[in-house]
Amino acid sequence: MKKTIRLLCALALILNVCTLAAASDTGPTMDGATAQKMLLEGNKRHVDGKAGHSHQDAARRTEVAKGQHPFAAVVSCADSRVPPEILFDQGMGDLFIIRLAGNIADDAALGSLEYAVEHLGVRYILVLGHERCGAVDATLKGGEAPGHIGALVKAIQPAVEKAKGQPGDALDNAVKANVANVVQQLKSAAPFLKEMVDKQSLTVAGGRYDLDDGLVQILP
Numbered sequence: 001m002k003k004t005i006r007l008l009c010a011l012a013l014i015l016n017v018c019t020l021a022a023a024s025d026t027g028p029t030m031d032g033a034t035a036q037k038m039l040l041e042g043n044k045r046h047v048d049g050k051a052g053h054s055h056q057d058a059a060r061r062t063e064v065a066k067g068q069h070p071f072a073a074v075v076s077c078a079d080s081r082v083p084p085e086i087l088f089d090q091g092m093g094d095l096f097i098i099r100l101a102g103n104i105a106d107d108a109a110l111g112s113l114e115y116a117v118e119h120l121g122v123r124y125i126l127v128l129g130h131e132r133c134g135a136v137d138a139t140l141k142g143g144e145a146p147g148h149i150g151a152l153v154k155a156i157q158p159a160v161e162k163a164k165g166q167p168g169d170a171l172d173n174a175v176k177a178n179v180a181n182v183v184q185q186l187k188s189a190a191p192f193l194k195e196m197v198d199k200q201s202l203t204v205a206g207g208r209y210d211l212d213d214g215l216v217q218i219l220p
């Protein structure tokens with residue numbers, strides 16, 4: 001009997017070591033609910049003027065030089081007033097970030113997110129729109145889109161159409177519709193992201209950042 005117990009203990013130890021080894025390949029995976037909670041707690045510190053500015057020192061730089069294990073990915077606008085690390089009070093190695101005007105996602109963005117999910121163990125993606133977004137506003141107003149700006153307008157246009165006729169502020173409605181469209185785009189991005197969402201291994205959520213008070217609101 002004692003021999004059997006010893007054998008079981010040895011087996012458990014081996015399995016435990018194997019699990020740890022597997023986890024170190026992709027880094028610590030944080031589930032979607034916990035990742036969202038951490039982001040919103042960081043945003044509250046930012047809003048309250050109590051940012052901790054952690055993970056921004058030389059010690060953290062040395063730590064993450066060995067490898068990155070971000071706990072969430074954020075798809076946000078290139079707008080200089082919406083820097084995810086600051087508004088979520090995070091530091092180096094915490095967030096995997098894609099930033100294009102209008103928080104849109106092109107093929108390169110999708111490929112980057114696939115890398116974050118598949119190789120870095122990210123299980124939560126937040127698509128973050130913001131109040132008075134210039135890219136959405138320009139699309140809403142129409143007119144000429146010179147140079148490569150046309151690519152942005154083309155990507156945002158479906159949201160403007162979707163929000164047409166809705167009661168309330170036209171620009172804010174279009175911002176929210178654009179976030180919803182990009183969330184849906186990521187959720188249905190076959191094969192990898194879609195598969196992860198379908199088996200409930202990946203959460204993709206949308207949010208809106210308020211330029212005035214700094215608050216991030218998770219959109220339904």
Ligand SMILES: [Zn+2]
Nearest residue numbers: 077079133134
């Ligand atoms: Zn913007």
